[in-house]
Amino acid sequence: xxxRIVVLTGAGIxxxxxxxxxxxxxxxxxxxxxxxxxxxxxxxxxxxxxxGFYNARRAQLRDPAIGPNAAHLALARLEREHAxxxxxxxxxxxxxxxxxxxxxxxxxxxxxxxxxCLACHGASAWRADIAPDSACPACGARGRLRPHVVWFGEMxxxxxxxxxxxxxxxxxxxxxxxxxxxxxxxxxxxVRGRARTVELxxxxxxGASLFxxxxxxxxxxxxxxxxxxxxxxx
Numbered sequence: 001x002x003x004r005i006v007v008l009t010g011a012g013i014x015x016x017x018x019x020x021x022x023x024x025x026x027x028x029x030x031x032x033x034x035x036x037x038x039x040x041x042x043x044x045x046x047x048x049x050x051x052g053f054y055n056a057r058r059a060q061l062r063d064p065a066i067g068p069n070a071a072h073l074a075l076a077r078l079e080r081e082h083a084x085x086x087x088x089x090x091x092x093x094x095x096x097x098x099x100x101x102x103x104x105x106x107x108x109x110x111x112x113x114x115x116x117c118l119a120c121h122g123a124s125a126w127r128a129d130i131a132p133d134s135a136c137p138a139c140g141a142r143g144r145l146r147p148h149v150v151w152f153g154e155m156x157x158x159x160x161x162x163x164x165x166x167x168x169x170x171x172x173x174x175x176x177x178x179x180x181x182x183x184x185x186x187x188x189x190x191v192r193g194r195a196r197t198v199e200l201x202x203x204x205x206x207g208a209s210l211f212x213x214x215x216x217x218x219x220x221x222x223x224x225x226x227x228x229x230x231x232x233x234x
Contacts, residue, residue: 001083001084001233002084002169002170002171002196002230003084003085004084004085004165004168004169004170004171005078005082005084005086005087005170005171005172005173006087006089006162006165006166006169006171006172006173006187006191007075007078007086007088007172007173007175008089008090008091008173008175008177008187009075009088009089009091009092009097009175009176010090010091010092010174010175010177010181010184011091011092011177011178012175012176012177012178012202012219013069013071013072013092013096013175013176013223014092014094014096014176015176015219016069016071016218016219017066017068017072018063018065018066019060019061019066019096020060032053034152036049036050037049037050037053037054038050038053038152039151039152040151040153040154041153042151043151047132047146048132050147051129051130051132051146054112054130054147054149055129058112058126058127058128058129059129061094061095061112061113062127066096067096067099068097068099068100069096069220070221070224071175071220071223071224072096072097072099072102073101073224074223074224074226074227074228075088075100075102075175075223075227076097076100076101077227077231078227078230078231079101079102079104080101082230086104087104087105087106087165087169088102088104088105088106089105089108089162089184089187090105090107090108090109091109091177091184092107092109093107093109093110093111093112093149094112094113095111095112095113106157106158106161106162107157108150108156108157108158108159108162108184109150109156109157110147110148110149110150110157111123111148111149112147112148112149113125113126113127114126114148115130115134115136115147115148116145116146116147116148117136117138117139117141117144117145118144118145119136119139119144120136120141122136122138122139123148124136124137124138126145130146130147156183156184159183162187163190166187166190167190169191169195170194170195170196171195171196171197171198172187172188172191172195172196172197173197173198173199173200173226174187174197174198174199174200174201174205174211175200175201175219175223176200176201176202176219177201178205178206179205179207179208180205180206188207188210188211189210192210196212196213197211197212197213198212198213198214198215198226199211199213199214199215199216200214200215200216200219200222200223200226201214202217202218202219203216204216
């Protein structure tokens, strides 16, 4: 059995919980332009529109009907029951992994349920809408909060920590990712040849040929099955 596991998750794992994805044909980027809501320039140009877009995403997460699914729960079980190290790296900005029970977790693209202050640069838990005059819980500054998400043109978070984990891992698992968003899409190439690589996806990703093994199907089916086999030592 692998001693050090790195699991990468993308939008495909949360789609089955009812969350809208960004890159599918009917996803969010088909309905709104990236340039209008997901760049630092967009926020500087029209902060009200940008805050409104993310306030709506945050409201969806507060919906009682939205919660972790069987795939999220299986990964939390893997962390609890695996004798070695498990690090979960997610591209998702939702909090479904935390709600499922995962604790060794890096949100490389930020967290929707946090707000970042442009005055003190701190990130604080934030579940409500961000209003134009919202005050930073850390420093009290008003009107300086933005969503704690990584926009296009910004550097993903914790890349040094992720790089060290990839360097040390002997199993890399990619779940629910398109394989076309970098730097995450390049992780499999970083570990290829020295770690076992597995893709769990609804359909083959753009980087599918780089993986040693693949299981294709809904995340709620293939992820629990993979975790069960892994914990049995298969």
